[in-house]
Amino acid sequence: MTLAISPQARDALERWLEAGSALRGLAKNTLTAYRADVLDFIAFMTHHHGGTQGLGPLSQLSTGDMRAWMAHLRQGGAGSRSMARKLSAVKAFYGWLAEREGYEPTAVLSARAPKFQKKLPRPLSPDAARAMIDTVEMQSQTSWIGARDAAVVTLLYGCGLRISEALGLYGRDLPLGTALRITGKGGKERLVPILPVARAAMDRYLALCPHPVEADTPVFRGARGGALNPRLVQKVTEQARLQLGLPATATPHAMRHSFATHLLEAGGDLRAIQELLGHASLSTTQAYTSVDTLHLMKVYEASHPKAG
Structure with a gap:
């Protein structure tokens, strides 16, 4: 179906993506997902209206058109979460396009995504998180690789880093001090305190690593010296959780939840x-934390000036 998209529509999509990348610092993966979602939407509308020329099929979209598209997604097996993401991308693109072409955006912007139940994160207990770090190190018979894996997981739990952020460290970021400047999603920078235990884990790994770590080389290396593949971190964490009898939710990302x-x-x-x-949003942080109401009330009563 994507073959029916006109050059004009493709050009508009690319210009929108370039604007988004420049103005909002969108991550590469986000841009890739947006491109695929909007391409599918344009292709459907072009086919739905029986034309292939220009931006015509997008000029006068109706509520019925939007319903037909969402029914098409549902028939194709898209879940509620996926549909919500696709609709969000389409709204962003169409809002941008409507401003430049004078289209009436109401039908698109007023479309509602199906509701879905957000999955709550499953953090580990403090004891389980510590056991995970210790057990990860024992999964390899090669001492430097065991130290490497322990250092990565320590950064996830001790500093709240994403896997991509930990594996994105370069020699120029060393030596670790009391804080580390991290560039996260969307190019957003933040300053993360480095605990002594994290520095110790890194120092041990670096002392054992057989590959020289220079300013322009990744800190974490694979067995042959290349950049460490995140899949290897996921694999060693899976091995450790099976050994500890932890649930399938005990993933590397769960260490960040636990933090x-x-x-x-x-x-x-x-x-x-x-x-x-x-x-970027406090609601996202709230979803990351899993603290029961009773504990929150205890914190409130102990700290709020009017609670006594």
Whole structure:
């Protein structure tokens, strides 16, 4: 169906993506997903209206057109979460296009995505998180690889880093001090405190690593010296969780969830945790934490000036 898209429509899509990348610093993966979602939408509308020329099929979209597209997605097996993401991309593109072409955007912008139940994260207990780090190191018979894996997982739990952020460290980021400047999603920078235990894990790995770490080379290396593949971190974490009898939700990303949850449980400020995680929205941070209401009430009663 994508073959029916006109050069004009493709050009408009690329110009929108370039504008988004320049103005909002969208991540490469986000741009790739947006491109695929909007391409499918344009292709459907072009086919739906029986034409292939210009931007005509997008000039006068109706509520019925939007319903037909969403029915098409549902018939194709798209779930509610996927449909919501696709609709979000289409709205962003169409809003941009409508401003430049004078289209009436109401039908597109007023379309509602199906509701879906967000999956709550499953953080590990503090004891399980520590056991995960210790057990990860024992999965390899090669000492430097074991130290490497332990250092990566320590950064995920001790500093709340994403896997991509940990594996994105270069020699120029060393030596680790008391804080590290991280560039996260969308090019957003944040300053992350480095705990002594994280520095110790990194120092041990670097002392054992047989590959020289220079300013322009990745800190974490594969067995042959190339950049460490995140899939290897996922694999070694899976091996460790099976050994410990932890659930399938005990993934590398769960270590980041655990970082946020344990900070909040210890009385940490939600806004400060938001900054440490690099979240643009406080609601995203709230979804990352899993603290029961009883504990929150205890924190409230202990800290709120009017609670006594």
